[in-house]
Amino acid sequence: MLKSIIRKEILCNLLSYKFSIITILSTILILVSIFVMYGDYCLALENYEILRSKSENPPAVIPPIPLSIFAKGLEENLCRSYEPGFVGSIDISSTQKSVNKLFKLFTTPDLLYVIKVILSLCAMLFAFDIICGEKEIGTLRQSLSCSLKRPILIIGEWVGGFTSFILPFFIAVLLGTIFVTLSPMVDMNAQDWAKLGLFLLSGVIYLAAFFSLGLLISCLTHRSSTSLVISLFVWAILVFLIPNLGNILARQFVQIPTAQQLELKRGQIMNRARFEYERIPKTQPDFEKREKALRLRTIAEGDKLDEDYRNRLNKLVKVSQNITRFSPAPAFTFLATDIMGTGMAEERRLKRAVLQYRKILYTNENRDEKGKPPIFNYQRSSVKEILGQGGLSNCLILILLNILFFTGAHLAFLRYDVR
Amino acid sequence: MLITIIAKEFLNNILNLRFMIGLVLCIIVTVACIMILTHDYRQEMKDYNTRMNLQDEILDNYAKADRHRLLGMLRPQKPPERFRPLIIGIPGNEDLGFFDYNPLPILFPPLDFLFIVTIIMSLLAMLFSYDAIAGERQSGTLRLVISNSISRTKVLFGKFIGGSASLLIPFILALLVGILYINLNPNIQWDGSAWVELALLTAASITFITLFYLLGLMVSTFSKYSAISILNCLFLWVMLILVIPNVCPYISAQFCRIPSIKQTERQNREIEIHSLEVARELMKEASKKFKGQYGTLFSEFESMEFGGIGTWLFLGRNASSTHEKAAQQRAEADPKFEAMMDAFSEEFEKAMEELGRIRAANPVEDDLHRKAVLQTKLAKNLACISAFANFVYVARDLTGTGLRSLKYFQQTKDEYDDQFRLYAEEKISDAREKNPAIDEEYYLDVRDRPRFVFKEEALRGKLGAVLPYWGMLILFNVVFFAAAFVGFMRYDVR
Numbered sequence: 001m002l003k004s005i006i007r008k009e010i011l012c013n014l015l016s017y018k019f020s021i022i023t024i025l026s027t028i029l030i031l032v033s034i035f036v037m038y039g040d041y042c043l044a045l046e047n048y049e050i051l052r053s054k055s056e057n058p059p060a061v062i063p064p065i066p067l068s069i070f071a072k073g074l075e076e077n078l079c080r081s082y083e084p085g086f087v088g089s090i091d092i093s094s095t096q097k098s099v100n101k102l103f104k105l106f107t108t109p110d111l112l113y114v115i116k117v118i119l120s121l122c123a124m125l126f127a128f129d130i131i132c133g134e135k136e137i138g139t140l141r142q143s144l145s146c147s148l149k150r151p152i153l154i155i156g157e158w159v160g161g162f163t164s165f166i167l168p169f170f171i172a173v174l175l176g177t178i179f180v181t182l183s184p185m186v187d188m189n190a191q192d193w194a195k196l197g198l199f200l201l202s203g204v205i206y207l208a209a210f211f212s213l214g215l216l217i218s219c220l221t222h223r224s225s226t227s228l229v230i231s232l233f234v235w236a237i238l239v240f241l242i243p244n245l246g247n248i249l250a251r252q253f254v255q256i257p258t259a260q261q262l263e264l265k266r267g268q269i270m271n272r273a274r275f276e277y278e279r280i281p282k283t284q285p286d287f288e289k290r291e292k293a294l295r296l297r298t299i300a301e302g303d304k305l306d307e308d309y310r311n312r313l314n315k316l317v318k319v320s321q322n323i324t325r326f327s328p329a330p331a332f333t334f335l336a337t338d339i340m341g342t343g344m345a346e347e348r349r350l351k352r353a354v355l356q357y358r359k360i361l362y363t364n365e366n367r368d369e370k371g372k373p374p375i376f377n378y379q380r381s382s383v384k385e386i387l388g389q390g391g392l393s394n395c396l397i398l399i400l401l402n403i404l405f406f407t408g409a410h411l412a413f414l415r416y417d418v419r
Numbered sequence: 420m421l422i423t424i425i426a427k428e429f430l431n432n433i434l435n436l437r438f439m440i441g442l443v444l445c446i447i448v449t450v451a452c453i454m455i456l457t458h459d460y461r462q463e464m465k466d467y468n469t470r471m472n473l474q475d476e477i478l479d480n481y482a483k484a485d486r487h488r489l490l491g492m493l494r495p496q497k498p499p500e501r502f503r504p505l506i507i508g509i510p511g512n513e514d515l516g517f518f519d520y521n522p523l524p525i526l527f528p529p530l531d532f533l534f535i536v537t538i539i540m541s542l543l544a545m546l547f548s549y550d551a552i553a554g555e556r557q558s559g560t561l562r563l564v565i566s567n568s569i570s571r572t573k574v575l576f577g578k579f580i581g582g583s584a585s586l587l588i589p590f591i592l593a594l595l596v597g598i599l600y601i602n603l604n605p606n607i608q609w610d611g612s613a614w615v616e617l618a619l620l621t622a623a624s625i626t627f628i629t630l631f632y633l634l635g636l637m638v639s640t641f642s643k644y645s646a647i648s649i650l651n652c653l654f655l656w657v658m659l660i661l662v663i664p665n666v667c668p669y670i671s672a673q674f675c676r677i678p679s680i681k682q683t684e685r686q687n688r689e690i691e692i693h694s695l696e697v698a699r700e701l702m703k704e705a706s707k708k709f710k711g712q713y714g715t716l717f718s719e720f721e722s723m724e725f726g727g728i729g730t731w732l733f734l735g736r737n738a739s740s741t742h743e744k745a746a747q748q749r750a751e752a753d754p755k756f757e758a759m760m761d762a763f764s765e766e767f768e769k770a771m772e773e774l775g776r777i778r779a780a781n782p783v784e785d786d787l788h789r790k791a792v793l794q795t796k797l798a799k800n801l802a803c804i805s806a807f808a809n810f811v812y813v814a815r816d817l818t819g820t821g822l823r824s825l826k827y828f829q830q831t832k833d834e835y836d837d838q839f840r841l842y843a844e845e846k847i848s849d850a851r852e853k854n855p856a857i858d859e860e861y862y863l864d865v866r867d868r869p870r871f872v873f874k875e876e877a878l879r880g881k882l883g884a885v886l887p888y889w890g891m892l893i894l895f896n897v898v899f900f901a902a903a904f905v906g907f908m909r910y911d912v913r
Contacts, residue, residue, distance in 0.1 A: 017646075017647055017650065018650055021650050021651070021654055025657065026445070026503065029657075029662060036666055037669075037723040039606045040669055041671065043676070045517065047681070050679040073525075074526070075524070076525075077520070081681065092517070092518055093681050094680050099677060100672065100791060100794050100826065101822050102668045102671075102798045102802070102822070103816075104509045105509065105811055105821075105822075106668060106802070106808075109665040109669065111661065113665070115662055118661060118662075121653070123843075125650070125653065158539055208759070213753060225550075227647070228649065229436060229440060232439050233441075233444055234534065236444075236542060237538060240530070240538055241448060243527040244528060245455070247523045247527050247529055248456065248529050249455060250523075252455060252459070252461070255462070258470070259517040261466055261473070262517070262519070263494075263517070265473060267473075267494075268477055269475055271477055271481035271492075274481070275480070275481055280858065309519055312519060313519055316521065325846045330527065333526055344526075351519075371524045376855065
């Protein structure tokens with residue numbers, strides 16, 4: 001019986017106008033997104049070649065990864081060049097997009113965005129009338145008048161509906177991936193393929209959560225128009241409101257100065273140090289000793305300032321993550337960007353590596369025979385590391401939300417008045 | 420009859436579930452958002468005051484009689500925008516070059532009034548209108564209405580007025596509550612121009628919301644069933660709000676490429692070094708010629724560090740004031756020495772002209788700037804296909820939170836830099852007149868310096884900039900209404 005329900009649901013969906021329009025929409029969007037982001041990746045590669053070609057002290061710079069085509073995340077900032085500057089500071093190159101300020105007004109249209117915003121909406125549109133729609137046209141009453149158990153019906157509806165929804169997504173992603181694989185600029189290794197697979201899997205879990213939520217709303221309402229209105233508002237709250245509000249809400253709990261204030265404070269330390277330096281009599285025998293002590297103190301003060309700021313920033317990020325991650329959209333964003341190596345975990349890791357590299361350059365450690373410093377070497381996190389760094393918890397949140405929504409739908413359907 | 424239709428449409432909508440949900444959502448989101456942003460504004464104001472104090476402290480205590488160093492210390496600070504409790508501004512370039520930055524706004528763009536209008540209100544507008552025609556056809560009421568002696572134009576117009584009025588209630592109510600909260604805050608004081616800007620912002624928001632209402636109405640007049648109408652509406656909404664504006668900057672980046680910023684910086688540095696080398700060579704040749712011509716007189720002049728004429732080209736630093744003074748005294752006493760000094764000064768001018776010529780002929784900086792402007796312009800114009808982008812430009816430029824405001828701040832900053840440069844030059848020369856012994860390391864008292872005060876751009880300038888985009892929004896309204904009219908005229912009400 002379950003098979004028949006699944007078959008009926010798939011056929012019903014395949015022949016519907018809804019399926020056609022969502023298939024067209026998702027295919028266009030996914031392909032456009034992959035083409036656009038591929039072009040962006042090629043530009044990033046060109047820029048990387050320019051950034052790393054520097055003769056003297058090699059800058060710390062990492063190449064863009066092909067996976068950023070699918071989830072850009074913080075890649076633009078990760079791929080800047082980091083050069084140790086005067087007295088402990090780190091000079092950072094401007095990103096290519098900094099001159100076109102229009103990029104600041106709009107969002108990056110990568111696959112992550114398509115799944116997170118548009119396909120989640122499509123999932124809700126697929127599921128909003130599964131139960132209440134059937135009730136309205138009277139087929140639900142007929143189905144349940146047979147010896148068909150409600151749990152089987154709802155499972156069949158879910159499996160059939162979700163299969164027909166996810167099919168066009170997979171076809172479009174497959175087409176896009178073939179294009180990316182065949183292009184000469186992209187070189188993906190086994191690790192990258194595994195990451196892409198995990199990303200798509202997490203995308204499916206995320207979409208399943210929205211599908212289950214749509215089903216839950218359908219089981220709680222008796223008219224499809226009501227279900228649609230509620231579904232759209234719940235979607236807007238989960239996808240836009242909670243993540244964006246959570247971000248500014250976190251700032252109310254963690255006080256953090258602006259980067260400009262930090263820069264001025266650094267300037268103040270430097271000026272004070274210069275002032276004190278001029279007060280040291282150059283003719284005195286302990287001049288060098290006092291000068292060195294002053295230099296070390298200045299570096300320590302700057303480091304303390306940076307560390308304090310960094311600690312506050314990490315706390316802010318943590319609080320924000322905790323506020324928002326109970327909505328599926330932020331949990332998926334954190335998980336997907338971390339998997340693809342363009343997320344906040346990777347950013348923290350890279351920063352640590354850059355600071356370590358700066359230390360090596362300052363202390364003149366590991367230099368070769370000619371006194372040249374070592375080249376900055378950085379490997380992005382492996383799948384194992386990503387899952388250990390909190391990726392698993394985000395994945396578990398998504399699975400938990402799936403179970404919660406589906407159980408809710410199941411319970412609501414058991415009490416549903418089909419008349 | 421028109422009034423009856425308007426009243427019927429209005430009542431129909433406000434008694435509907437979607438109105439209740441929209442009202443609750445609008446009020447909760449707007450008020451919560453404004454409360455948080457107002458608190459955020461207070462924090463930013465505090466941060467701005469701290470920055471101002473730090474800047475003053477640095478200049479008061481560590482300013483030196485060196486123009487370049489003095490200008491390097493100057494960091495004019497931008498205060499938080501007065502509309503910050505409503506709209507979050509775009510961070511300027513200064514935010515990009517830091518090692519430590521908050522990555523969250525990159526992953527999740529912050530929530531503000533713009534989000535409420537562009538996402539929530541546009542979605543609500545489409546939900547209000549998607550079944551205005553198709554829904555009534557399905558329920559059979561449209562047939563009854565049309566069977567009376569009423570023109571279709573009046574029906575459509577009545578639906579538009581009644582629907583829009585009911586749709587605007589949640590928006591206006593939420594905005595009023597939010598504005599009331601902002602004004603109860605003692606730290607925020609809006610002047611007359613701010614109120615005018617707020618009124619204009621509200622008017623622009625209404626234009627945008629009605630545009631989506633008309634779009635929904637138009638789709639409804641072309642659909643037989645409301646289920647199909649809503650799907651088409653959502654398809655269009657996704658394309659207009661979520662896809663087109665976001666894709667356009669990337670497309671423009673592909674079509675209108677800019678040279679690498681890092682490469683440009685390197686080339687600039689190379690050209691600067693080259694120009695200095697050329698100038699240095701010219702001066703070396705000149706000094707060789709002078710040595711042959713003036714002999715010991717020139718050696719004496721050389722030992723005085725050339726009296727400050729082009730000293731930095733030879734020695735990499737400015738001449739000490741003692742040497743400058745000595746050369747001047749020598750020139751006053753000996754006319755031959757003075758003639759030699761004048762001739763040497765002419766040679767230095769020529770070298771500087773050559774240096775300036777090489778730097779002015781540098782094409783890379785201009786090329787980057789020109790292409791960046793072109794790319795931004797292309798992206799901006801491409802995105803105008805979507806009403807979303809037009810509204811964003813209007814709202815941001817009106818409230819001083821957009822690209823125009825960044826440009827205006829830069830312009831004001833440049834003007835202040837010029838003013839400060841003049842002040843610094845005057846101050847240093849005054850100090851040298853009083854005490855000729857002072858050098859670049861001398862600490863200068865600049866407490867009477869001109870202060871940087873950022874004033875918002877005048878409304879006239881802002882209006883001039885936003886009117887074309889606002890015009891586009893009105894044009895979209897007209898086009899959608901005309902299309903809805905055509906669709907409804909041909910609509911089969913059976």
